[in-house]
Amino acid sequence: MEEITKLFQENHEVLLGYLLQIVAAIVIFYIGRFIAKGVRRFLDKSLLSRGVDKAVVSFVTSIVYVVILIATALMALSQIGVQTTSFIAILGAAGLAIGLALQGSLANFASGILIILFRPFKSGDFIDAGGITGTVDKIEIFQTIMKTPDNKLVIVPNAQVTGSAITNYSAEPIRRVDLLIGISYDADLRKAKQILTDIIKQDARVLADPAPVIAVAALADSSVNIHVRPWVNSADYWGVYWDTLEKVKLTFDEQGIGIPFPQMDVHIKQDKQE
Template identity: 55%
Template structure:
């Protein structure tokens, strides 16, 4: 007993030092735990305010919690004198291995988060992306489902969508119909223009503003090409497009204005033997 008392007396300074370090490490750990929970909740609230899918917010909140928690443990161990360099190296190597193994999935996940945050399109929009086109049926973390006009389902990885240009045909309320109408070089251009305008004026679905455009665009090899560019509501685009094509053909036929086939003039020169 006397030996223990003497040892404690001789090492009281060292014990006090370690006790203080232990208390500081415990404080760091407790504060770090509270900080991790606070950061996690703050992340989830931030995603919720931006109306991001709840699953994405929860997942990102858990990732933030794990990162802060690991940092807290390393700081607490460092406080009591434990060398953390080797732990950091092991964690770095493990993280690199996992990242390489899940490279494709992580890329799709990151792209899915960007789609949900940036909202280049929403469910129901008709888009063209990654070489495919269709109506967005479902947006998930790793993939997006498109429904094509012929009722096919396309499941696209989110990374292939975000890696290129995205064309959203549904975001704006109005769209312009672009038609190119070729007529014969023998046709009366003024009369042709009036016929095209009469067809547009008779179509009730066209918008008054912006006004439509009818103009000669090109003197092509076989025809004089007019551009016909009216504006419609997006929901009326395809029905109006199809009806205009039919009505323009009928009106041109009624006014004897020809739509020529591609043709080539061949000139023969007779030479003496």
């Protein structure tokens, strides 16, 4: 007992220093753990308020929580004199190896996070993305599931979706229908424009504001081209598009307004020899 007391008296400053380091390491770990829980709760509330799927929210917040805990543990170990350089090197090498092995999946994962956070589209939107046009059925962490107009289910990797332009046809409540109608040069232009105006006005689906545009677009090689551009609700787009084309053809036929075929004049030159 005397020897232990003597040893303590001779080394009490060193032992006190170690004790303070251990206490500091414990404090750092608990503070880091408290911060990790706070960050996880904040992310959980923020993502859920944005309408993100609960499974995705749980996955993302768990990853953030674990990363903060690992960083906190390394700081605590460093406080008590443990060389964490080797641990960091091992973690870095492991992360690099995993990243190289799963680079495609990690790219899809990162793209899925971007889609979930920035919301360029949502389930039910009709979009053109990744070379596929269709209605978004589900947005998952690695892929987006879309349903094409002919009722095919297409699974598109998220990296392919974010790697190209995304056109969201459902983002705005109204859309403009763009039609290009060609009439023959010998047709009555004023009459043709009046017929087009009447067709547009008679369609109850066409919006009065913004006002539709009917104007000569070009004097082309075979026809006089007229732009017909009514505004409609997004849900009525294709119905108005198809119905207007049919009405234009039938009415032009009844009123004698010709829609010319593409044509070309060929001149034959013959050399005469004596």
